[in-house]
Amino acid sequence: MLEKLFVAPSKCTPQIDFDPESRILAVEGSSYPENTFVFYAPMMEWVKAYFGQESEQKTIVNLEIIYFNSSSSKLLFDFFDALEEASSSHDIEINWIFDARNEVAMEAGEDFTEDFSHLNINLVEKQ
Amino acid sequence: MEQKKLIDEVEALRESFDSTTSQIIKDLRRQEKIMVRSDQRQQREYDELQLQLDEIKRLNKEIEDTQREVLLTVGGIGETRSKETFNHVRRVAEYSKLLALKMGMGIEEANLLKDASPMHDIGKVGIPDSILNKPGKLTEAEFEVMKHHALLGYEMFNKSERPLLKAAAIIAYEHHEKYDGSGYPRGLVGEEIHIYGRITSIADVFDALGSKRCYKEAWSDPEVFSLLREQSGSHFDPKLVDIFFDCNAEFLAIREAYKDE
Numbered sequence: 001m002l003e004k005l006f007v008a009p010s011k012c013t014p015q016i017d018f019d020p021e022s023r024i025l026a027v028e029g030s031s032y033p034e035n036t037f038v039f040y041a042p043m044m045e046w047v048k049a050y051f052g053q054e055s056e057q058k059t060i061v062n063l064e065i066i067y068f069n070s071s072s073s074k075l076l077f078d079f080f081d082a083l084e085e086a087s088s089s090h091d092i093e094i095n096w097i098f099d100a101r102n103e104v105a106m107e108a109g110e111d112f113t114e115d116f117s118h119l120n121i122n123l124v125e126k127q
Numbered sequence: 128m129e130q131k132k133l134i135d136e137v138e139a140l141r142e143s144f145d146s147t148t149s150q151i152i153k154d155l156r157r158q159e160k161i162m163v164r165s166d167q168r169q170q171r172e173y174d175e176l177q178l179q180l181d182e183i184k185r186l187n188k189e190i191e192d193t194q195r196e197v198l199l200t201v202g203g204i205g206e207t208r209s210k211e212t213f214n215h216v217r218r219v220a221e222y223s224k225l226l227a228l229k230m231g232m233g234i235e236e237a238n239l240l241k242d243a244s245p246m247h248d249i250g251k252v253g254i255p256d257s258i259l260n261k262p263g264k265l266t267e268a269e270f271e272v273m274k275h276h277a278l279l280g281y282e283m284f285n286k287s288e289r290p291l292l293k294a295a296a297i298i299a300y301e302h303h304e305k306y307d308g309s310g311y312p313r314g315l316v317g318e319e320i321h322i323y324g325r326i327t328s329i330a331d332v333f334d335a336l337g338s339k340r341c342y343k344e345a346w347s348d349p350e351v352f353s354l355l356r357e358q359s360g361s362h363f364d365p366k367l368v369d370i371f372f373d374c375n376a377e378f379l380a381i382r383e384a385y386k387d388e
């Protein structure tokens with residue numbers, strides 16, 4: 001069984017809380033790490049391993065990213081790529097959560113739904 | 128047979144080429160999208176920052192203006208207690224700044240001195256009216272009480288950590304010291320007297336002599352100038368007296384700009 005992945009948040013990196021038991025993968029916070037791809041490498045690997053295991057059960061992905069730089073934006077696309085690939089054999093539901101006043105996050109959510117039309121993405125507006 | 132195998136291979140190549148190409152195209156489009164979004168956002172963030180910066184500047188100026196006004200008003204209280212005019216503190220402030228600049232002080236410190244110098248007589252709020260407003264000459268005992276205003280002013284501000292109020296404390300304490308050690312309250316000599324004290328002293332006396340008071344007429348310029356010359360090295364720091372005469376026109380221009388109504 002894959003172990004839980006938890007990364008505590010910092011000023012410039014989000015909290016990552018991926019739990020294989022509850023099947024909830026959550027990223028929450030700001031994202032402008034010094035080296036984005038190094039920071040997210042463990043997460044990407046974890047996701048690959050996780051979807052490498054077969055399962056009938058639904059996986060929920062909660063993304064609430066308040067602020068992100070351009071390389072984080074690129075990484076999110078890669079992450080969605082991985083989800084899209086996994087979606088042929090897994091039931092995945094994605095919640096893109098954003099504050100109503102956060103235009104940037106809202107637009108990014110719209111971009112993702114546009115680009116990944118096969119994925120089940122909910123845009124969740126927080127009040 | 129050979130031919131068929133070759134065709135299959137080329138077909139496979141084409142397929143892999145197609146998928147690689149479309150992957151590249153997809154990536155390029157994505158890159159483009161990220162860049163456009165990021166530019167839009169940068170612009171928004173920059174605009175927002177500029178707005179905030181303007182607001183901070185405005186608030187800062189507001190704070191500084193308020194502080195300056197409060198100091199002038201408070202300084203004015205000390206002066207009105209002794210029947211000086213409000214413009215007196217303004218002129219002393221400007222003369223002090225000018226002297227500070229001319230003797231090579233940086234603009235920031237000169238401005239500090241300008242803002243602090245109006246407080247030189249604030250200690251007079253603690254001196255009884257009967258002495259402050261006595262029409263004739265003070266008795267020796269009364270003069271001792273009067274001298275106390277220097278220490279009183281010092282004690283008012285000395286405990287503050289603010290550079291401005293610290294400067295005000297020094298000025299209040301030392302503006303009646305004289306270069307030859309004959310001043311009060313401590314009888315400091317020469318450069319023992321803080322430069323703020325030496326500067327405010329000449330600015331204050333120059334202005335007081337040239338102004339009309341209920342108990343005296345204004346001295347004429349030649350009379351004022353000859354006293355300053357005479358007192359160079361005894362009451363005043365000679366370097367400051369020199370500066371005063373070297374830049375005389377600038378001092379007179381300040382006097383004109385802030386003259387009493």
Ligand SMILES: [Fe+2]
Nearest residue numbers: 247248302303
């Ligand atoms: Fe005084």
Ligand SMILES: [Fe+2]
Nearest residue numbers: 211247248331
């Ligand atoms: Fe004065």
